Amino acid sequence: MQVVGITTQHEIYVVSKEHKFRINEILLIEDDSLGNPMGEVVETFSYNRFIPMGYDKGIVDAQVLKTLEQLGYDIGADEINLSKVRLFEEAIQPIQTGATVRTPEFAEVQHFLVKVQPQEGLVLGEIRSTDHLVETLPSNLKQLMKIQEQEVERDQNGVPFIFDIKAMQQYPHIGVFGGSGSGKSFGLRVMLEEIMKQSIPAIVFDPHFEMNFSHFSDGMNGIDYRTKYVSVQIGRDVGVDFSSLTTRDIERLLGAAGSLTESMVNVIQSVHKRKDSYQSFSDRIANLVDALELGKQKVEAFIYDGNGLSREQLEQYDTYQKLLNQFGSLPLSSVKGIQWRLNRLYQSGLFQHNIRAIEEGLNSGKLVVIQGSVWLLQVFSSFVIGVLYTKRRTYRDAKLQNEQGTFFPPFVIVTDEAHNFAPKGYDAPAKSVLKEIAQEGRKYGVFxxxxTQRPTLLDETITAQLNSKFVFRTVRGTDIQTIKEETDLTHEEGKRLPYLRSGDVFVSSAIFGRTLAIRIRLADTTSPHVLNPFDELKEMSHQEDEGVLEVIQSLLPLSETALIRHTDEINQTLGKSWDVAQLKRELEQLAEKGKLKKVKNPFATIYDRP
Known part of the structure; x- marks a missing residue:
């Protein structure tokens, strides 16, 4: 392999007769005066005499051809392999044309590829086109994972990609971008498995109910994740302690249940009292609605007349009068709007629990998966993130001032569909606290x-703070443009984004200082949604068929004239409500599938074992 053509401090062309270059392959240029610089193949080109096309295509130009001829290549007869190589570090002068190029040994490129040992980082996958380094790879970097390609599982055959999570102290926050089917959710699952291995506290907002780690895949490496995570559901296991909410907290929560007008905000600020329980606040709102509907004159008339009213009724009207004296100027429509939003949150179970289970999980170094609908997660996240971040910040501030504080661990906040939690262009309940964490969280150990599938829709302040970005296949042009603006992906890598295979990803990280192409490892666990829906449909149909066959086995052979006698018995066993005609249709379908034999005689149709 040799350098050909015009070279610069950044890029060179390399040619070979035998070696077929691969994208992202690492090459070493033997130039002692420049310290044997190294680079990465970013574009490849091969041609021979059997391909009758001009030599002015792609990266080949007249200058390169002239150099090839001077080096002894027969352009008309030889197969020529060319590659464009981008240097890792800028050279102080152009590379010498004709310099020898070779593939390096692992020790020569280790500082580019491996920043931390496996036991101290997240082993996320295999760096692409590094199989030529396997022979010189140390034993502690071998056999760390399984890789799946083209539906075939294989052993690790390259340098492992190990993410140095401790470096997030300097380069905080991670973005995971990719379209549907790109492997984004799979990559996020692998990342969470590695976080659990390191016993790093984390909370995951799971709108798809797929972050379950109790189903083990065939490639499981012996770790039981069931003891390393806890799954909670909003309204069933966790919720909001209403009495701990400030007036501003209630504004955010009710605003997430439905947008608030200025008049509604005024109602909350006027009616809410410090340390209100849900019951006391909702009762005050409900009584105020009743009082405003009756009107001040009717309430006073009931009180002054008082005939036929019980003591409880008089007390109720007295309460109405006090509320009207205090809040009578508030619009009835706005108070009703607050009542509707409050009831909606209560019906979801939000105010029936607290966040103790989440705090205990984080203090135990576990991954806490919080599940719920998207809108409910938006509401709940604004509260729980604010509380947990305040606890961590209070502890760190106290420690810096040499004061005694209650320890609360550093933690990671993880969410899929992130553009719903911190959207660009408009407010969301958790957006303000997430922006604060994006800008200042690293000082307190919160990451x-x-x-997201749509990085363009994510708040730009947060996107700019994501120092490591994992970019899976992305097709939409606006998203590709956003990614190129926010990363160091080259023009060539940007063109490859729509064509990446599922599970292939570009990692643009300030920790590595350049973009790496990796293949995500095979996960140790599987998603509960892994079953193809069409296979699920077929499986359910098969189960129903088997259930019917099991019930009618003792009745075979079964004549259609006897169906009326057995319909009730079959319905009772199967829990169905079929009539005779529907039962006959079921038997006809089983006969069509070959699970029953259908015999016709002059008197009736008979169904029997095949």
């Missing part, structure tokens, strides 16, 4: 991992 973000944001996954």
């Amino acid at each position: 973000l991992i944001f996954a």
Whole structure:
């Protein structure tokens, strides 16, 4: 392999007769005066005499051809392999044309590829086109994972990609971008498995109910994640302690249940009292609605007349009068709007629990998966993130001032569909606290991992703070443009984004100082949604068929004239409500599938074993 053509301090062309270059392959240029610089193949080109096309295509130009001829290549007969190589570090002068190029040994490129040992980082996958380094790879970097390609599982055959999570102290926050089917959710699962291995506290907002780590895949490496995570559901296991909310907290929560007008905000600020329980606040709102509907004159008339009213009724009207004296100027429509939003949150179970289970999980070094609908997660996240971040910040501030504080661990916040939690262009309940964490969280040991299919819709302040970005296949032009603006992906890598295979990803990280192409490892666990829906449909149909066959086995052979006698018995066993005609249709379908034999005689149709 040799350098050909015009070279610069950044890029060179390399030619070979035998070696077929691969994208992202690492090459070493033997130039002692420049310290044997190294680079990465960013574009490849091969041609021979059997391909009758001009030599002015792609990266080949007249200058390169002239150099090839001077080096002894027969352009008309030889197969020529060319590659464009981008240097890792800028050279102080152009590379010498004709310099020898070779593939390096692992020790020569270790500082570019491996920043931390496996036991101290997240082993996320295999760096692409590094199989030529396997022979010189140390034993502690071998056999760390399984890789799946083209539906075939294989052993690790390259340098492992190990993310140095401790470096997030300097380069905080991770973005995971990719379209549907790109492997984004799979990559996020692998990342969470590695976080659990390191016993790093984390909370995951899971709108798809897929972050379950109790189903083990065939490639499981012996770790039981069931003891390393806890799954909670909003309204069933966790919720909001209403009495701990400030007036501003209630504004954010009710605003997430439905947008608030200025008049509604005024109602909350006027009616809410410090340390209100849900019951006391909702009762005050409900009584105020009743009082405003009756009107001040009717309430006073009931009180002054008082005939036929019980003591409880008089007390109720007295309460109405006090509320009207205090809040009578508030619009009835606005108070009703607050009542509707409050009831909606209560019906979801939000105010029936607290966040103790989440705090205990984080203090135990576990991954806490919080599940719920998207809108409910938006509401709940604004509260729980604010509380947990305040606890961590209070502890760190106290420690810096040499004061005694209650320890609360550093933690990671993870969410899929991140553009719903911190959207660009408009407010969301958790957006303000997430922006604060994006800008200042690293000082307190609180970090973000944001996954989204639409990085263009994510708040720009947060996107700019994501120092490590994992970019899976992306097709939409606006998203590709956003990614190129926010990363160091080259023009060539940007063109490859729509064509990446599922599970392939570009990692643009300030920790590595350049973009790496990696293949995500095979996960140790599987998603509960892994079953193809069409296979699920077929499986359910098969189960129903088997259930019917099991019930009618003792009745075979079964004549259609006897169906009326057995319909009730079959319905009772199967829990169905079929009539005779529907039962006959079921038997006809089983006969069509070959699970029953259908015999016709002059008197009736008979169904029997095949």
